[in-house]
Amino acid sequence: MWLWNKIKQLTIPSRTGVVTLRYPYKPRPAPAGFRGQPVWDHTKCIGCAGCASNCPARTIFLRDICQEIRILIYDSSRCTYCGRCADLCPEKAITMSENFELATDNRQDITQTIELFMMTCQRCGRCYDLEIKNALDKLQMLGYRYDSLEVRKVIGQSTPEFEPEHLEKTATYRRPEKLEKSSCGKD
C-alpha cells in the first residue's frame, strides 16, 4: 500500500512536467484588466482632486503653490493598486497600466508629478478662500492642499478639521532644490 502510494506520487510530477516559468528572463505579460501602476494623462486632468480625496492609501497629493499652479503628486511607494482613483476620475485621466515591476531604490522612479495650470475666476479673482472652509474644502477634505508635498505625509491629526498652523507649516515649507532620497523616508 505504502509503496503503491509512493509510485502514484511519483507519477504526478512526471505527468505534469515542468511548470516553473523562465521569469524574469522570459517576461510574463499581465492579463487584460490587470491593475498595475496607475498612469496619469496630464492633458486630461482638470485638477479636481477627486482621486486625491478618495484614495484609500492617501498617496495622491495636491497643493496650490500659487494662484495659477496646482501640483499633483502621485507617490507609488504607498499605492495599493486598488484602482479607485481610475474609477472615480471624471475625465478618465488615469489608467491602470500593466506595469508591475516597480522595485527600485529611488522613490523618484515611481513618482509622477503633474503641474496643472489653473484658470483664475474672472469675477472674483479666486473662487474660494484658503482659510474659510467652503463646499470645495469639504469635498476635498483629505489628501488635499494642506499636505506637504515634499515630505509627502498626510498631516498627522485625528480629525479632518483644518488648523491654520498646518497651513502655515506646509506653506512656509521651503522646497528643496532637488527632490531626492534625502527628503523622503524620514522626517
Next chain:
Amino acid sequence: MSRKEELLNLLKDKLRGKFLAGSSLEDKRLFIDIKKEALVETASLLMKEGARYQMGVGYEAKKNGQGLAMVHTFAFDADSLLVAIRALTTEDKPEFDSLTPFIPGAGWSEREYIDLLGLHFKNHPNPKRLVLSDDWPEGIYPLRQDVPYDLMPPSAEEVAFRLDEAPPGSSIIPFGPFHACLHEPAHFAVYVDGEEIKGCEYRGFMVHRGIEKLAATELTYNEIPFVAERICGICGSVHSVNYAQAVEAASGLKIPRRAEFIRTIMLEIERLHSHLMWLGVAGHLIGFDTVFMQAWRIREKIMWLAESLTGNRKTYGMVIVGGVRRDIDLTKADLIKKTLSEVEKDMLALEKAIIKDKAIHRRTKGVGYLSREKAVEWNLVGPVARARGLDMDARRDHRYAAYDEVKFDVVVADSGDVWGTLVVRIKEIYEAIKIIHQCLGKLASELQGSPLAIEIEGPVPAGQQGLSVVEAPRGEAVHYVLTGDDNRPERWRVRAPTYPNLQAVPDMLLNNKLADFPIIVGSIDPCISCTDRVAVIDRKTAADRILSRQELEKLSREVRSKT
C-alpha cells in the same frame, strides 16, 4: 411565535427594569440594550438557551454623552439568529462584570478592551495585557476618542512581557516571536516535560496596524473595503464582503442579486486557494514536501484565474458598499469553468496519491486532539470545529450573499484531531467547486444584464448597528459596524476566525509531543495578522529608516566576511 420574539419576551420577562430596548432592522438580528448590572444574567440566560458566544466589542460612545459601551454578540446557529447585547458605563467608573468565568471564549475579547479602552472587568481570571506592546505607557487607551490615531509614544527599553511561571517539573521552550515553524510573529512559551507538552502561554498581537482606529477617524465608508481586504493576506474578500454586509445591514441597503452571486463566487475562489495553500503548508510542516509542491502547483492556477477576473492575484478589490465593481461575463465564466475542471482533476489525483500515505496518518491521527465538549466550550469555528464533530457553517446557518440559492454539503468529521481537519478541508475543495458552478449557471441564465451596484442616496443614517458573519476558509468571521457621522463608521470591529481558535491551542497542545507542535498550531491555520488587527503602531516604527541599496550590500558583505 418566532424564535426571535420568544427570546425577546424571555429577556423582557426575566430582566424587567434592567431591560432597556430591543430593536432589529432585519429579521435575523436582534440588538438589545440592557443595564450593565444585568450583563452576566443576560449572557447566562442566552447561553442556557443554546447560544454560541462570538465576540465582544467595546467603544467609546462619548459623542452622545453615554460613556463607554460594551457589546457582546451571540449566535443561535439552529435559528439563523444573531443577538447583540449592549451595556453602557460611565467614564469615571468604567467597570463591567466579566463573562469569562462561565464563557472562557470571552477572555480575549475582554482583555482587549482592558488595554484599548481602559475598561475593568470584575472577576476576570487573567486580566493580563493582550494587545498593546509591552512598553506602551499606562493610562493611554488608544481606542478612546481623544487619542489621535497616529499617536506614537516614545519606546522604552527593558520592558518585557511577564510570562507565567512554568508548572513545576517542566521547562520552557520558546517558540517565537520569529520562529521557522511560525509564518508570522507570535510567541508561544511551551512548557515541556521531556518530549511531552504540559502547557503553553501565548503572547501575540505583535502586528497591530490600528485598522479599526483608522477606520473610525480617517477613512470613509467606501474606502474601508480596500483596507479591510488587506487585514488578511489570504481571505481578503471575506473581510471586505463582511464589512460591506454589515454596513448594508445597518443602513438597510439592498444590493442587486447579481452582485451577491459575484461576491459568492469570489468567496469560494478564495476558499479554494486557501484550502490548497493550507494543505501544502500542513504537508510541509510534517515534512512531506511532495504535498506542499503539488498543492501549491494546483493553487497557482486559481491565483492566475483570480488575476484575470479581478486584476490582481490576491487583493481582488471587487467589493464596495452597495455591490461589486467588476462583472463576471460569459468569457470570464468560461475561463472559470475551464480552470475549475483542471483543478478538480489535479486535486483528485493528488488526493488519491496521498490520502493513504502512512506518513500523513502517523503524523496527524490523534495529534492535537480536542473533544467535542471542549470545542463547544472554546467556541471553535470553521474546519477546526467541524473536525471535532460540530455541524456548523455560517454559509448554511446564517445564509448571506447568494448561499440561500446554492446547494452544498457541510463536511463534518469526528476524529477531533489534525487528521479530521485535513479531511474536512480537502472535501470542502470539491464543495466549493460545486458552489461556483451553480453560481455561474445562475449568472448566465436569469441575472443577465442586471446592475452590479446600487447608487447610495443620501448619507448612511448614524447610530445604527449592523452585524454580519461570513464563513471564511478558516471559519466564521464576524464584523460589527456602528454607523457614525462624517461618512464613516463610529465603530467597526473585526473578529477573525483565528481569534477563538487560537485561544484553544493550549488545550490542543496538552500531552502531545513537542515535535507535533508545528502541525498542531498549523492545523488551525493561524492568521496572526487578522487576529492582531486592532491596536496602534508598532513600537519599532518610530525608529524606522530606509536602508539604501549600498548600505544593504555593505551590511550583507560584512556579515558574510565575518562568517
